[in-house]
Amino acid sequence: MTPSPDQDRFLGLLEDHKRILYKVAYAYCRQREDRPDLMQDMTVQLWRSFGRFDGRVKFSTWMYQIAMNVAISFYRRERRRVRDAVPIEESGLDIAAADRVMDESGEDLRTLHRLIGRLDEMSRAIILLYMDGYPHDEIAGIIGISSTNVATRIHRIKQRLQREAGTP
Numbered sequence: 001m002t003p004s005p006d007q008d009r010f011l012g013l014l015e016d017h018k019r020i021l022y023k024v025a026y027a028y029c030r031q032r033e034d035r036p037d038l039m040q041d042m043t044v045q046l047w048r049s050f051g052r053f054d055g056r057v058k059f060s061t062w063m064y065q066i067a068m069n070v071a072i073s074f075y076r077r078e079r080r081r082v083r084d085a086v087p088i089e090e091s092g093l094d095i096a097a098a099d100r101v102m103d104e105s106g107e108d109l110r111t112l113h114r115l116i117g118r119l120d121e122m123s124r125a126i127i128l129l130y131m132d133g134y135p136h137d138e139i140a141g142i143i144g145i146s147s148t149n150v151a152t153r154i155h156r157i158k159q160r161l162q163r164e165a166g167t168p
Contacts, residue, residue, distance in 0.1 A: 010050050014043070017060050021067055023132070027116055027124050028071040038074050042067045057141075061134070065142040068125045075121055115161050126150060127157050 021042050025035040046066050053062055116124055122143065129139045136154075140147040 006050065010047060013059050013063075014046065017063050020060060020063050020132075023128055024064075024067045024071045026113060027128055028075045028121075030117060038071060041074055042070045045070045057138075061138055061142060064129060064132075064134075068128075068142065072121045072125065111165060112161070115164050118164070119157065119160075123153060123157050126153050127161075130154050 021039050024042065025038045029035045029038050046063060049066055053059070116127055119127065125143055126139060129142060134142070136147045136150045139150045143150070145153075
């Protein structure tokens with residue numbers, strides 16, 4: 001069976017932005033073995049929603065919004081079962097590669113991710129988007145809070161992370 005043009009386009013965009021899924025899965029799954037399930041859930045929801053992607057926002061912004069919503073729900077329920085299983089291998093996502101990227105990162109980055117993992121779901125989502133370079137107004141749109149609230153939360157999160165890391 002030949003993939004449709006929409007499937008090809010989706011898979012191409014997914015390939016170009018797969019690091020978003022890696023980052024979100026790493027941030028929301030304390031257990032390595034849970035990451036493939038979360039990545040599969042995010043991929044399924046992205047595909048289900050792809051027909052509604054109209055290009056008014058960047059694909060990465062749209063992808064983050066959906067991935068974060070799925071991750072927060074996954075995190076709250078701890079292990080959501082996917083009804084429409086899509087083999088992760090067909091999506092082009094390499095779970096082992098995602099783990100290698102994180103394993104090969106420096107000690108400072110691993111410490112930062114460990115500290116981020118201690119944050120509540122909302123703070124974790126905000127700081128991940130901030131670290132990826134999203135401006136406050138885009139973070140606000142993805143998360144569903146005001147831009148001013150985003151700025152305040154980022155400031156508080158940074159202070160907390162510095163305190164917990166023991167840096168001035």
